[in-house]
Amino acid sequence: MRKLIIIPVLLLAGCAPVVNLQAAEDANNPLCAEVSVRVPDTLGELEKRETNSQATAAWGEPTAVLMRCGLEGVEVSTLPCVTAGVVDWLVDDSEAPTYRFISYARFPAIEVIVDSTLASGVSALEGLAQAVSQIPATRACSTVQG
Numbered sequence: 001m002r003k004l005i006i007i008p009v010l011l012l013a014g015c016a017p018v019v020n021l022q023a024a025e026d027a028n029n030p031l032c033a034e035v036s037v038r039v040p041d042t043l044g045e046l047e048k049r050e051t052n053s054q055a056t057a058a059w060g061e062p063t064a065v066l067m068r069c070g071l072e073g074v075e076v077s078t079l080p081c082v083t084a085g086v087v088d089w090l091v092d093d094s095e096a097p098t099y100r101f102i103s104y105a106r107f108p109a110i111e112v113i114v115d116s117t118l119a120s121g122v123s124a125l126e127g128l129a130q131a132v133s134q135i136p137a138t139r140a141c142s143t144v145q146g
Contacts, residue, residue, distance in 0.1 A: 019051045019058040024070030026108045027055035031135045032069035035110065038131035039067065044123050064118035066111075067128065073107035073138075081141035084122055085129025088141040101125060103132055105139035 026032070032055035039057045041048045046059035055069040079090040081104055088104040089112075099121050103110040110132050114121040 019049050019056075019063055019066070021051050021053045021056040021058065021066060021068060023053035023055060024068045024108070024111070025072070027053065027068070027070035029055075029070055029108045032108060034134040035069050035131045038134060040127055040131070043127040044119065046119060059124075060118055062118065064115050065124045066113040068111045069108060069135075071102065071109040071111050073105065073109045074102055075105050075139055077104075083141055084125035085133075087125065087129045087132045088137065089125055103135070104141060105137045106132070106135040107138070108135065110135070 024032075036055050036057070039048070043059045043065055046064055047061070049058045049061065049063065051058050053068075057067040059065040074090060077090050079092055079102075082089055082091055087106075089101040090104050092100040092102070094100075097116040099114050099116055101112040101114070101121065110128075112124060112128060114124050
């Protein structure tokens with residue numbers, strides 16, 4: 001007679017819930033697909049998480065960085081403009097310590113939201129620069145700050 005041995009198995013992939021994000025209006029833009037396939041699996045020490053919407057990404061448990069592609073592009077703004085990597089970003093600090101960054105002069109635009117209590121905004125933006133640079137810039141920050 002054989003003994004039945006039951007071995008418990010943990011499904012690690014199911015531990016972190018899917019991050020619920022609303023897709024941007026132009027998320028189906030082919031340029032967003034170019035960005036999406038190039039986002040890194042990690043930002044610093046933050047692991048990429050599964051999201052439920054097209055052209056979105058999230059990192060960290062708890063979630064520290066969110067990204068959406070397909071927003072309306074911006075070339076004129078009163079927000080400060082900074083460069084991280086090869087990408088210019090508008091910085092909205094109105095809800096600090098959570099910061100909202102919008103890619104400057106890229107159509108469609110990318111939005112990155114960073115909880116600065118959990119992650120470095122500069123590190124997140126630098127980590128995303130290669131992916132975001134797939135969308136060509138029409139201007140540079142210096143043209144705003146004149």
